[in-house]
Amino acid sequence: MISVENVSKAFTLHNQGGTRIGVMRGVSMRVEPGECVALTGASGAGKSTLMRMIYGNYRIESGAIRIGDEVLDSDRPRAILALRRNTLGHVSQFLRAVPRVPTIEVAAEPLRMLGVDAATAQARAGALLARLRIPQTLWRLAPATFSGGEQQRVNIARGFVHPWPALLLDEPTASLDPTNRETVLELISEAKARGAAILGIFHDADARARVCDREIDVGAFTP
Amino acid sequence: MSGYNFAYLDEQTKRMIRRALLKAVAIPGYQVPFASREMPMPYGWGTGGVQVTAACLVPEDTLKVIDQGADDTTNAVSIRAFFARVADIATTEHTRDASVIQTRHRIPEAPLREDQILVFQVPIPEPLRFLEPRETETRKMHALEEYGLMHVRLYEDIARHGEIAKSYAYPVRVEGRYVMDPSPIPKFDNPKLDDCPALQLFGAGREQRIYALPPYTRVESLDFEDYPFKASRPDHPCALCGARDSYLDEVVIDDAGGRMFVCSDTDYCNDRRAAGHRGEMAAPFEEMPE
C-alpha cells in the first residue's frame, strides 16, 4: 500500500551559504495492507523526515513514493490533496487547527472535506472523542486551551475519523495516560484489522511491540 | 425687439441644442450632454428649461410657464415675460391653449395632446448621483444597465420607513432601458409620464444635460413586487374647487395650525371653479379670470 523506492533527500540552505545537508539516501521500504510498521532510529536519524516525505510534506530528490497505485509527485499538488483526502491519513505530533474552531468540528473536518454532511460527520467524530474520553462539555470549545494530552487525543480522533487505507502516525501515544494509550492502541489494532497499512513512529517500546509487525531502522539510510 | 435674435439664443446655439434634443428623442431616457449657455438668470431658476424652450419655440407658439403647478409665481411670471419679450410670442395660463409648456416640479392636470411640448426644468439629472457620486461610474452603470443600486435606494426606504418614502423625483425606467430622474415632480405625476401623447423634454442647465421622452413612451416607476409603486396625494378634496383627482398643496392659513389643501395646478382649479365646482372654503361668488 505504501511503497518507497530508492528515495533520497537533501536540504539546501540558500541563506546559509548554500549549505547542502543530505539527510536520507537510498530509502526503500513497503507497508502492506493490514500491516503496521514502526520507524526506529536515534533522534535526528530522519524518522519524521521520512514520514513527511511520504505525506508529501517534504519534496524528495530522487526515487519514487507510491500510495496504492498513485505516485506521489510534488509538482502535482492536486493529486496529493486528493490522496490525503481519500487515501492517506495522518496523525501529526502536534495539533494544527484554525483558532477558535470547536473541537468537535476539528475532529469532524476530514469527513466534511469528503463531502459528508455536518450532522453525520460530527456524530462520528463525537463517538471517537467520547471513546478517547474527551468530556462532552469540551466539544464546543476550541482545543487551543486544552492540555497537551487532550490536544493529542483530539488529533487522534481526527486521524481515525475516516477509514483511510494508509495511515501515518507520528508519536500517537506520546503524552497520553495509560487508559487513553490503551484506547489508541485499540484504534490502531482495529485499523489494521480493517486492512489499513500503517507506518508509525513510537518511542514507547511496549506500544511498538504490541501493534507493530516490523521495525525499520532509518539510521541505515543516513548518508 | 431689436438687438436680440428670436427667442434670445443665437442660431448656432439653438442648432447645438436641437441636435442634442434630437439625440435625446432618439434614445429615450438617455442623458445627452450639451454646451449649456449662461442665461440671464441664476442657476436653479430654470436655465436648462429656458434653453430647451428657446430652442423649440417658433413664432406661432403659445407658451405657458408653471412653477409648482402655478402660473402666478415669481419664477413662472418672469420666464413667461422673458419669452414674451425676446420671442414676441403669445403666452397663456391655460394648459389646453398652450403649444409649449415649461414646468418646474409639476405636470399639468389637464391631459396633454400630441401637438404640445412639455419642457421640464431639471436640477439634478442623474438618478444615481446620491448613491454613486462618480460621474464616470454612473455613466458606465447606465451604459451597462447596472441598476441594482437604484433599488438599494428604495430598499433603504422600506427598511427604514416601512414603505418607499420617496415622494418626488421618483426614479423611472424608460422603455425598459434607461433609468431616469423625472425631475422633482411629485410621484403623483409619475403615471402621467407614461404613454403621454405630448413630447416631454428635460433640460438641466448647470449639469449640462438634456433628455427626453418621445410621445407614447413606456415609463415605469421602479418598485418591488411586494411594495408596488403608489401615486399618492393628500387625502382631501381641493378646498376651492372640490377636486379629488388633483395634486394638492398644503397652505397654512393662520398661526393656530389652520390649513387648507388646494390644487397646485392653478389653471385646473380655475377651470373647475369656472365650471361651477365649489370646495368647502370657496368664496360664495368670485369673478373668474378669462
Place this chain on the structure above:
Amino acid sequence: MSAPLLEVDGLRKHYGRRIGCAEVSFTLWPGEVMGIVGESGSGKSTLLSCLAGHLASDGGQILYRDRSGHAHAVANLSEAGRRRLAREEWAYVHQNPRDGLRMGVSAGGNVGEPLMARGQRHFGDIRAAALDWLERVEIAQDRIDDVPRDFSGGMQQRLQIARSLVNGPRLVFMDEPTGGLDVSVQARLLDLLRGLVRDLGLSAVIVTHDLAVVRLLADRLMVMQGGYVVESGLTDQVLDDPQHAYTQLLVSSVLQV
C-alpha cells in the same frame, strides 16, 4: 471537477520599464484555494488585479470557464463582459472594507445590492437573504438596518464577505482579507472563510503576506518575488520544505509564538 476554472499562462504586466508581474502561469480548479504570498512590491496585488480584470495585462492569457462551461479570455473581455463575470461569477474581497462596502447604506442594503443587481425585485426575499447572510457571518440580525460606518473593523470585513458571497460566486479574489484586523477577529474570519469555501465549494485566490493565513486557508501556494513566481506547490510543502532561497528567507523570518 472536470475542467479547470481559471487557466493563467505567461501573464505579464509592466509599469513602464518596471515589472509588475511576469511569466505567471497556473491553473485553478473548482473548490481549490490558491494562496499568493510575497513581500510588498512582489507583484502579488498586481497579479490579483490582472486576474480580476481590474488591470489590463500586457501579455499572456487568462482563461476563465463560467458556469455554463464557456471559456472567457479575461484580458479581451469588454467592460460589459467583465462586469457580468464580476457580478455573476466572481467576488472580490478588498483589504479595506471601505472599498467593498457602501458605508452610508444599511447592512441589509449592502448585502442585498448584488441580488438587486441581478434583478431580484422582491423586498421580502432580499431581506430574508440578507438576514441569513448576516447570521452566517456572525453579525447580529438586529444590526441589519445599521450602516457599516457604525460597525467595528472586523464586522465591516465580515459584512463585506457576506456581500461578496450572497450571489453564490464561483471564484473569490481576496486581497489581504485579514489585514489590519485584531488577531481574535482574524481567527474568526479565517474559520468563517474556511467553512464557506468548504460548504459552498468556492474557489479562491488569496493574496496575503501572512503565512499563517495561507497555511490555514490555501491548498496551494505561489511565492512571488520581484514580479516572478519563484516557487509554487502544496501549501504545507512550500512552507515546510521551501526550495527557493527567497521562500526559505520568508519562512525563516516569521516570528514564532
